[in-house]
Amino acid sequence: MHDVIVIGAGPSGASSALFLARKGIDVLIIEKKKLPRYKLCAGGTSKVIFDILDVPPDFFNAFSIEKLRVVYRGEEKEYSVPPNNIFTLRREEFDYKLTMLACQHGASLVDGEKVTGIEEDKRTITLETDLGHRFKTRYLIGADGVGSKVARFIGSNFKYPVPLAIQKDIPYENPDPTISLFMGLVPMGYGWIFPKDGMVSAGLGAYKFPPREMSKVLSSILNNFNHKNIPLLAHPISFYRGKIRLARGNVSLVGDSAHITDPFSGEGIRNGIKSAKVVEEVILEAIKKNKTLESYTEKLYSLFARELFLSWIMSGVFYKFQNRIFSLMDRFNMGYVLANLLNERTSYSELFKKIIKSII
């Protein structure tokens, strides 16, 4: 029997395992895909995640961003970004290296095996996989992403429509270290081109926009790339839409399975890793005091809920007034604003105050 089993080897699951293994906890990761595995993602992130992980960006070949370009219906603005603040990651490499690091610190891994059944009695949680294996644990972390099986198991069903994002990953040697954001393409969404180590990821995320039309809109920003034979992939985004149950008994949820992706920045990696840090604290205390993980929901939301709510409001304002926001950008150095926001040197509430001050 294990102290902890983590289902899913994405950033949230791998970091949960890493934090707990570093504290000497016996932890097993079960991942349905063979690692390294591909995950559709633009991979944008910030320095703060490497600080939380206590691993330098170079370890993951993180690609440092130097400029931000914002395009609104053909008009462009460019801003410099302070060095080593914003990065992009190739997720197959980042997730794999993070998982291997957890294993080096003592975690165990079963990959290529999908959890198909979860049972619990008073003391033990038993997992069954598609290969017929059974694993027992005292505590369970659901890091199994959007549509989480563990979330359903604890009765934490997400009731809202989940927006769709599409993306093409185009091989590209030495791309320019500029992230491009495209506004005004669709009513409730935006497009992006993110350079990475040896490729660019170009995508579009939108609410309530016909998926077929999305691919046409994406093509309109890809004129400079040879992308005809590159597959177009789609995946839902697990945006925050209000509080849900994140723990029951000895079971908890982190990352996308907890629906804590930032609705404005679209970041799920940072919040996933931060939720792993919170669950680490709750599990360490639970093991010490022979408790359940019930306090986790309140603890996580006391740290996250206000900013996530403001981010949600901010995204609504951003989509509704794209034209106005684009012209307001001249009053700010957007590269620094973004770097400060993603690195938590400023908050959404402070940003709101600044925007209102600049309007009145």
Ligand SMILES: Cc1cc2nc3c(=O)[nH]c(=O)nc-3n(C[C@H](O)[C@H](O)[C@H](O)COP(=O)(O)OP(=O)(O)OC[C@H]3O[C@@H](n4cnc5c(N)ncnc54)[C@H](O)[C@@H]3O)c2cc1C
């Ligand atoms: C197109 C797109 C672009 C994005 N861009 C960004 C971005 O620029 N920056 C950012 O921060 N975020 C971005 N996101 C969001 C980000 O990808 C997610 O928030 C992030 O992957 C969440 O990590 P996670 O570990 O919680 O879940 P995941 O990365 O989804 O990992 C879940 C893992 O669980 C495994 N699993 C699922 N079910 C089972 C099972 N039954 N048994 C065993 N294993 C199982 C899966 O195989 C998977 O490996 C983007 C998302 C999309 C779709």
